[in-house]
Amino acid sequence: MTKIIQQSAQLPALSADEDIAGQLRAFVQDREAFSPNTWRQLLSVMRICHQWATENDRRFLPMAPEDLRDYLTFLQANGRASSTIATHASLISMLHRNAGLLPPNTSPAVFRAMKKINRMAVVSGERTGQAVPFCLSDLKALDVRWQNSAQLKEMRNLAFLHVAYSTLLRVSELARLRVSDITRAEDGRIILDVAWTKTIVQTGGLIKALSTLSSQRLTEWIQLAGLAAEPDAFLFCPVHRTNKALITTHRPLSTPALEDIFIQAWREAGQSRPKGNKNRYRGWSGHSARVGAAQDMAKQGYAVAQIMQEGTWKKPETLMRYIRNVDAHTGAMIDLMEKKSGQR
Structure with missing residues (x-):
């Protein structure tokens, strides 16, 4: 991970080659292309995912499909809503794309994991939240x-x-x-x-x-x-x-x-x-x-x-x-x- 990514996400250095580092530097330099909220969400997901990867001896970037599947399952086990889990998966995919890497989300294993998470959420009674209307x-x-x-x-x-x-x-x-x-x-x-x-x-x-x-x-x-x-x-x-x-x-x-x-x-x-x-x-x-x-x-x-x-x-x-x-x-x-x- 590049120095500027480390400072923004407060993550330790990762063993990425120079090409990935260059892609990430360009990504950070162009962060104004994204809304501040999207950027904050990305950094938050990076911190959470990197911590999980470190504690479980997994690689954060590039992330293997099997590791992403286990990470998403971990989020579900810890009570995260299915919509939140989908956001994590989407932002991890976004990070990989902008680093010039193949997103792990393209794997059938990850697709099945998300399908399972969504199905279990619906069956268990989870419903999309909605603000109380001000009419x-x-x-x-x-x-x-x-x-x-x-x-x-x-x-x-x-x-x-x-x-x-x-x-x-x-x-x-x-x-x-x-x-x-x-x-x-x-x-x-x-x-x-x-x-x-x-x-x-x-x-x-x-x-x-x-x-x-x-x-x-x-x-x-x-x-x-x-x-x-x-x-x-x-x-x-x-x-x-x-x-x-x-x-x-x-x-x-x-x-x-x-x-x-x-x-x-x-x-x-x-x-x-x-x-x-x-x-x-x-x-x-x-x-x-x-x-x-x-x-x-x-x-x-x-x-x-x-x-x-x-x-x-x-x-x-x-x-x-x-x-x-x-x-x-x-x-x-x-x-x-x-x-x-x-x-x-």
Whole structure:
């Protein structure tokens, strides 16, 4: 392993030849080709896998198919979800490809191992986790409670929730929004110029328009926080305990800080605690607005293609996981049988 990989992943040196070392150096130099989250996940998987390989006297790079099969089985035995195990397999394959090596995932042994892991997970009752939806009705209820709040933090939180629901942006994408990204339509409504998203990385960016009410709430926050004259400032910034905004231009609010807005909203709404899913999702979280908005659109009969466009989803199956319960009673057989019943 190259020196820079060692520093990034905090792994000891590996006995790789110079060609592999050169490929890895180039890989690290081009790490901006990947999202920060993907890179963090890769380094985390490298640390976990390398530790397992060291403790079990296996080789980490290149990794033999039999070793990868045993590693994936080890993850399952230690309670990792099948989706997490699939991510480990995918990132190990990614590392091998970028090192100029044949990924061990191509082996039938690894394919069978993953098939077994997935089957055992489904049979044992594992289900894909889903954030508790934050719907339009929830937004309206919070709007009534917070719209005239004397607490600047609550005004910020309300504006943030309006933007999160209206745009279906991910938390990290919301964090990057700046005051300069705002323009106005002729009727005064706000238009947001989103530079890039997880799935859309192009110079044209993405344009998101806010409703009249959401534009009003965001405008109120900007005025109260003193952001109007700060075009380079992040749109959502910290609020000091003295009830003053701490305008920032270099570092956006962290993901935990933004997710805390959903937690505070959950408490304010006095929601009952839902049944936990995979020890998670016991209240609103960073993904809740995307899920709620998608479900609301599906309930109103918007086409899958329209919802995908709003949420910048590239694969229909990703969206269908969010709206599967909404569409449960609109299937072809339900339609057929209820029409037949009506004829009788």
